[in-house]
Structure formats: C-alpha cells, structure tokens
Amino acid sequence: xxxxxxxxxxxxxxxxxxxxxxxxxxxxxxxxxxxxxxxxxxxxxxxxxxxxxxxxxxxxxxxxxxxxxxxxxxxxxxxxxxxxxxxxxxxxxxxxxxxxxxxxxxxxxxxxxxxxxxxxxxxxxxxxxxxxxxxxxxxxxxxxxxxxxxxxxxxxxxxxxxxxxxxxxxxxxxxxxxxxxxxxxxxxxxxxxxxxxxxxxxxxxxxxxxxxxxxxxxxxxxxxxxxxxxxxxxxxxxxxxxxxxxxxxxxxxxxxxxxxxxxxx
Amino acid sequence: xxxxxxxxxxxxxxxxxxxxxxxxxxxxxxxxxxxxxxxxxxxxxxxxxxxxxxxxxxxxxxxxxxxxxxxxxxxxxxxxxxxxxxxxxxxxxxxxxxxxxxxxxxxxxxxxxxxxxxxxxxxxxxxxxxxxxxxxxxxxxxxxxxxxxxxxxxxxxxxxxxxxxxxxxxxxxxxxxxxxxxxxxxxxxxxxxxxxxxxxxxxxxxxxxxxxxxxxxxxxxxxxxxxxxxxxxxxxxxxxxxxxxxxxxxxxxxxxxxxxxxxx
Numbered sequence: 001x002x003x004x005x006x007x008x009x010x011x012x013x014x015x016x017x018x019x020x021x022x023x024x025x026x027x028x029x030x031x032x033x034x035x036x037x038x039x040x041x042x043x044x045x046x047x048x049x050x051x052x053x054x055x056x057x058x059x060x061x062x063x064x065x066x067x068x069x070x071x072x073x074x075x076x077x078x079x080x081x082x083x084x085x086x087x088x089x090x091x092x093x094x095x096x097x098x099x100x101x102x103x104x105x106x107x108x109x110x111x112x113x114x115x116x117x118x119x120x121x122x123x124x125x126x127x128x129x130x131x132x133x134x135x136x137x138x139x140x141x142x143x144x145x146x147x148x149x150x151x152x153x154x155x156x157x158x159x160x161x162x163x164x165x166x167x168x169x170x171x172x173x174x175x176x177x178x179x180x181x182x183x184x185x186x187x188x189x190x191x192x193x194x195x196x197x198x199x200x201x202x203x204x205x206x207x208x209x210x211x212x213x214x215x216x217x218x219x220x221x222x223x224x225x226x227x228x229x230x231x232x233x234x235x236x237x238x239x240x241x242x243x244x245x246x247x248x249x250x251x252x253x254x255x256x257x258x259x260x261x262x263x264x265x
Numbered sequence: 266x267x268x269x270x271x272x273x274x275x276x277x278x279x280x281x282x283x284x285x286x287x288x289x290x291x292x293x294x295x296x297x298x299x300x301x302x303x304x305x306x307x308x309x310x311x312x313x314x315x316x317x318x319x320x321x322x323x324x325x326x327x328x329x330x331x332x333x334x335x336x337x338x339x340x341x342x343x344x345x346x347x348x349x350x351x352x353x354x355x356x357x358x359x360x361x362x363x364x365x366x367x368x369x370x371x372x373x374x375x376x377x378x379x380x381x382x383x384x385x386x387x388x389x390x391x392x393x394x395x396x397x398x399x400x401x402x403x404x405x406x407x408x409x410x411x412x413x414x415x416x417x418x419x420x421x422x423x424x425x426x427x428x429x430x431x432x433x434x435x436x437x438x439x440x441x442x443x444x445x446x447x448x449x450x451x452x453x454x455x456x457x458x459x460x461x462x463x464x465x466x467x468x469x470x471x472x473x474x475x476x477x478x479x480x481x482x483x484x485x486x487x488x489x490x491x492x493x494x495x496x497x498x499x500x501x502x503x504x505x506x507x508x509x510x511x512x513x514x515x516x517x518x519x520x521x522x523x524x525x526x527x528x529x
Binding site (some may be wrong): 013028030031034035038039040041045046050052053078174177180181184187188193198199200203262 | 297308315318352441442452
C-alpha cells in the first residue's frame, strides 16, 4: 500500500474509534440537544417580543432563530479538545502518547474529527427541527446546504483551534482561563446570538480582524435574507484561517515537545 | 451544646476554612474571579447591543435587565461560594464518596454541600454588584430588602441543585443530566419574565425554579412589596425543606463505595 495512505489510515482508525465512543456515550449529547430546545424557544419568544415592540432589527425574527440554530450547531459540535490535552498532561499519559508511531497532534485532531462525525449530524438535525418547530418556516434549501457545508469546515477549524489552546497546557498547565477568554471572544466577535451587522461599527471592524466571524456568523448568515457573505470570500477566509491554524499548531507542538516535563505516568 | 447551634458553628468553620483554602493560591483565585466577572460582562454585551436598537421589550428596559442579571449573578455566586459542594453531590453519591462523611458527627448534607467552595463565585458576586449599581434601581434604603431577596434566591438555587443531584440515589449515574437541569435554572432566570407564558411559566415556578432565582427577587428590588418578599422567603424555606427531605430519603438507599481514600 502507498506509504501515505498507510499513514493516513492510522489517523482514520483514531477517528473511527473516537466516533464509536461518541455514539455510545450519549448523555452529554442529549443534554446539548435539550439545550437547543431551551435556547431556541427562549430566543424565538424574544424575537417575537422585539417585533411586537414595533421595532425592526434588520432581519426577520424567523430567520434570526435559524441564524441562532446555525451558530449554536457549529459551537456545540466542536469538541473541547483542550480538556483532553490538559488531562493527558496532568496524568502524565502524554509520555505514552508521544512514544506512538503517529503524530500526537495529528492523532488528537483525528479523534476530535471522529467525535464531530458522531455528534454533528444529530445536533444539526435537532437544531433545524427545533428552529422549524418554533418558526414554522424553513429557509431555502440552498441556504441550508451552504450552512451545512461551510459550518462543517468551521467546526473542523474550531476543533483545531481548541487543540491549539490545549497545547498551551504544555507551558502553563491549567488552560481553563485561556479557554474562557477565547470562548467569550468567540461569542461576542463571532456573532453567536446577533448578526455582526447589528453591532456598533467599532466592534464590527474589530471582529473583521479575527477568525471568529468566519467561524460562526459567516456560515450562519446564509439563512438571513440578503445578508449572506459572498461564498467565495468565505471560502478564501476559511482557507486562510485553516492554513494559519495548521502552521500555529505545528509550531506550538514543536516548541511544546522541547518544553515538556513529564509528570506522573 | 444545642445540636442546631453546633451545626451553625460547624457551617461557619467550614466556610472559613474553604475561604482560606481558596485564598492560599492567590494567583489562581484572582484569575478565577477576574475571568468569571469578564465572562458575565461578555454575556451582557448581547443585551447592550440589542437594547441600543430596541429600547423596551414587553416593558423591560436595559436597566431592568441589568438589575435581573446582577441579582442572579450575586445569588448564584453566593450559592456556589458557600455551598460549592452541591455541584459534586451526584458524583459523591454515585461513586460512594459519602462514606467518610457518614461516620462524622456533623449532618451529612451540610458537610457535603459546604465543601469545595468555588472561587469563581466571587467573580459572579463582583460582576453582579457592578450590574446592580449600573442599573441605578437600588438605593441604600432598598439594600436590606434586596439583600434578603438575594439570599433567598441563593437558597432556592442551592436547594434546586440538591434536588437535581439527589436523583443519583435512585437513578445512579445522572450527574450530567442533573448539572444541565441546574444550568437551566440559570439560563431561564436571565431572561425577562414576560417572554415566558402558559405551561412554561408554571414550570419556572416549580420544577425549574428560575422564577424564584431571577424574576421574583428582581421584582422585589424594583417594587417594595412585603407580601412578595414573604412569598419568596417562604418558597426558599419550602425548597430547602424539600431538598433536605429528599436527600435524607435518598441517603437510606445509599450504597457505600467500600473504598479507602482521602476526601475533601
């Protein structure tokens, strides 16, 4: 067999194993599905109330519910890789992981994608069903297909970025505070609950300098009437951030290996 | 000495020990406090942005939402600082970790919930107090009434956690579901009351007691109402009694972990 294919098959095996784990351990998944019901219910009521107030807020309340369903789907589908890496380091298990004939970050990323493959379709189904139940409306199929396509790329990018945050644990041990800051920046500048164009101009300009709007608002904006960013622009920006994240992870991992002090084990 | 007085002294000593333990690691403590406060303010950005465009939603203005957020943040922060062990009750029950508490004189529930104070609770309290101040709706004269309302809200929140996590006595591994139910109390309490109607409204006053954690204390803070304050404190007492009864009932079914370990 081609050597490259053989190397790739190792990572596919990691991904498949992780997908199997994801299918069996479903308690957290059910919790996330319940969260969708609650948050979309609350927001459909909120958007109805804003319309009652007689004040238009740039988009139809129904499409805003679908927008939230899309951003939450992307956010909740990405596994929290930083927790796994932090725990691997804390327990000293990293000593065994590094000894394997595979790249540690490659295997970890493959596990993350396996997890995404097992959960993301179910979360997407829940999100879209809930959005339909609360609005009685479905966006055009082309818009939904674009959300799924670009959203899937965004989920992979977000998984890789969580991995990069996890690698910080090689230096500081506990990365939860770093994740909190990252997560809140993602919520605000990513336009998790409100489309970016509703933000004050200063915040819009700041957001454009970060990957956050391309991860959440970019893919989700396809369900908003006339607000979708041009698909070509989004492809270019997502590709750019994927390349930058890959380079960042490789660079961090090379430095982390040098900085490694094995604990426990 | 009277057993109840003993329990109060024990709870005070436990709280003091927890606080000392949290403050020992000052860097970590400060980081948790700052990041939790930032976390709360970041969530509030949504309302600041939205209310710039929609000044009033079913009678609720930005200052009302600031007050609601502030009260919920202080109440939740107080609960997880003083009764941080609630979050771990399911784990204690499921993994048989109550063994070491059962052989000690203090009440098991009090001991279990009084452990593991969460430093991030101080961040909640700080951000909550800032939001209450920003709302401009609480004067010095109102302060005692608001303090009572917040303490009652914290008691309801802690009691609901005990109820959710005590389900583990009957169902075993239910920690994730219980945690999510507990988080739902916070989620629902952070949105204006008029958004919810019908059956959901009933649920929010009973099964998921968000109304007692958020809307009712916020209403009491805005409108001096002795009746509603009495209602809120009665609800807090009721939830606490219910939580204690359920925990004690569950404790009869508790199966030991039969393992040796250090607990705390």
